[in-house]
Amino acid sequence: MEKILEQLRLKGYKVTPQRRAVLQALNSFEYFPTAQELLAEVRKTNPDVSLDTIYRNLSMLTELGIVHEIHRTSGNVYELAKDGHHHHHLVCTKCGRTECIDICPVTDIYKEEAEKKGFTITGHMFEFYGLCSNCREKK
Amino acid sequence: MEKILEQLRLKGYKVTPQRRAVLQALNSFEYFPTAQELLAEVRKTNPDVSLDTIYRNLSMLTELGIVHEIHRTSGNVYELAKDGHHHHHLVCTKCGRTECIDICPVTDIYKEEAEKKGFTITGHMFEFYGLCSNCREKK
């Protein structure tokens, strides 16, 4: 958290109360929030922050790799890329809650297979969809 | 193609010129088109078709599983689910072209791992991002 702020300062970004609040809010969710949800969270402490500030900070943080932007049918959600450890997600199709799963199947075989087609792989996305324990019970 | 139309008729859907044109258009792309691109293609033969008709047909076809809706940063793209054979995609981050890759890493291990967390997997999404042969050359 302070680490991130230091990282920003080093790159010439200023540390504003809004920016602090966005990072803090990102940290406070147990699932991946939307921009709107982040706004609501941020406004608990900084009532005057506007939605565009949320978006501007998110896209800046995403560019720096500090945040991951994940696309969902009804808008994006944002994940604080803690400790940079690689994982994938279980996404509940009913409530949208997201859990992490620590398996990644990507090996060099894929890169080789892609290279055969002249395609250079730079990244990947791997997600599972289904029902979380909560939604499964409620049926 | 005629097969799909028959399938629709059986379920009580009507076969309109617009619907025919949408399916034909879907078939004519070598990459996965957006709704706008489909509209342009459809209008080559049916100039008066409107964008909402494209959307309405796409969501109907998606519900029936005839079409796959794939989420991209700047809107959805649509894939005609030919022959139902399972595959994944290489997506060019520069031009958006999409190629298929015939490897799927999903095994029961994932379902088991997810079940440990009380999560029931019903589907997954696996995509690679990078540069296609075309965009790689142009640098």
Added chain:
DNA sequence: ATTAGTGCAAACGTTTTGCAACTAG
């Protein structure tokens, strides 16, 4: 004749932008 499908226009929700005022460094 009946019901599904269409085009139009307007609405919607998310995200982006231009701008003048502000503030952290």
Added chain:
DNA sequence: CTAGTTGCAAAACGTTTGCACTAAT
């Protein structure tokens, strides 16, 4: 001081909706 940042308002964008009209069965 001054470059980066903010809030506001308005726009952009993809997508959805209500409605009266049309067309496939």
